[in-house]
Each structure stands twice: as C-alpha cells, then as structure tokens.
Amino acid sequence: MTKPFIAIVALLTMAPALAQSGVPATKPLVSDREQVKADRAKAAEDDKGATTARPWDRDANGKRPWEERKPEKP
Numbered sequence: 279m280t281k282p283f284i285a286i287v288a289l290l291t292m293a294p295a296l297a298q299s300g301v302p303a304t305k306p307l308v309s310d311r312e313q314v315k316a317d318r319a320k321a322a323e324d325d326k327g328a329t330t331a332r333p334w335d336r337d338a339n340g341k342r343p344w345e346e347r348k349p350e351k352p
Contacts, residue, residue, distance in 0.1 A: 308316075336342055
C-alpha cells in the first residue's frame with residue numbers, strides 16, 4: 279500500500295518541474311551603440327532612395343532645403 283502512495287506523491291511533486299520547458303533562446307542583446315549605428319545606416323539607406331520617392335521636399339538641384347549648399351562660384 280505504501281509503494282503506490284509514494285509513487286503518486288512523487289509523481290505529483292515532480293510533474294510540474296518536469297513539465298517546464300528549457301530556457302527559451304532569445305536574440306543576443308544589442309548595445310545602444312550598435313542600435314544607433316543600425317538606425318543611422320537604415321536612415322541613410324532610406325535617404326538614398328528618397329530623391330525619387332519624395333520629390334516634393336526638394337529643390338531644382340535635388341537638395342533638401344535644410345541640407346548645406348555649396349556656394350556657387352561667380
């Protein structure tokens with residue numbers, strides 16, 4: 279009578295621990311510096327294609343109003 283009782287108690291106490299899955303694989307953490315570099319690279323890539331994608335915010339030379347303009351030679 280005690281052997282089945284011990285088996286049931288052992289099953290009930292160990293079942294939750296056995297049901298747990300392993301540690302989930304997560305992405306490696308990205309440092310703030312790497313995140314900023316990635317964001318800037320993405321923005322630069324988006325800006326390259328922006329000349330045809332957004333022509334309304336550019337002047338006749340293809341420059342945006344806030345970009346630096348080189349002085350014209352007389």
